[in-house]
Amino acid sequence: MPSASEGARLVTTMAVGVADFAFLPVWHRWGARARHWMLRERGGRLEGAPVLLLPGVYESPRFLDPFAALAVAHGRPPHVVTGLGRNVQRVTDTAALAAGHLERHGLRDVLIIAHSKGGLVGKQLMAWQHTGWRVRGMIAIATPFSGSALATRAPVRALRDFSPADATLVELAADRVSDHGIVSVFPAFDPQIPQGSTLAGARANVRIPVSGHFRVLGHPELWRLLRRAVQASAERR
Helix, strand or coil: CCCHHHHHHHHHHHHHHHHHHHHHHHHHHHHHHHHHHHHHCCCCCCCCCCEEEECCCCCCCCCCHHHHHHHHHCCCCEEECHHHCCCCCCHHHHHHHHHHHHHHCCCCCEEEEEECHHHHHHHHHHHCHHHHCCEEEEEEECCCCCCCHHHHHCCCHHHHCCCCCCHHHHHHHHCCCHHHHEEEEEEEECCCCCCCCCCCCCCEEEEEEEECCCHHHHCHHHHHHHHHHHHHHHHHC
C-alpha cells in the first residue's frame, strides 16, 4: 500500500497529466491558425538560415507549426520532415529520414527546434559526421536525454525506446561533443519524464515555471527564448 506522500505524488501527477492533455486541443488550434497565416504570407522572402522542426513520438510532422510561423515571421524558412508519419520509428531511423531531408535540400547553418523525442533525433543529427556540420544548434523542449523511468513499463515498443537502458539513448548520452550546441528547455515538472530533461553538458538548461510535457509549449517564457534564438541566428546570417 503506498504511503501518504506517494499517494499525494500520484494524485499530483494525474492532475498534471489531465491538464497537460487538455492543452492539446488549444495547441492544435494554434497550429491551424499558424498554417492559415503562413499560407497568406507565402509570397514573402525567406532568406534567413533554415529552421528544422522535429516533433515527438505520436506527433504529426506539422505538430510544431506554431514555431514554423515564428520562423517565417523572422524571415527564416521552416522545414518539416513530412515522411515521419506519426514518428514511431526508432530514433536512428527517424534521424536518417531527417538527414535525407537536410541533404536533399542542401540545408546548412540549421537551427533545430525539437519537442520530446525530436530532441534525441536532433542530437543524433548533430553527432553524425555527415550531418553534424549542417546544424548550428538546437533548442530541445522536454526531451528525455536520460530516458524516462516510465518507459520500461510501456506497452508498446515506440515508448519503450525511451528506457534509460536503451542502447541508442546510452550511446547518445555518451556523446558529449554535441551537447554544447544544445539548449535544453523543460517544465518544472514533466509527468512523462519524471527525472527531468537536464543535460549536463548543454549550452544552457532552462527550467520553465509550468508543469506539463505539452503545456510548456505554450508558455510565454519559452516563446521569448525561441524568439531570441531565431532572431539572433537570423542576424548572424
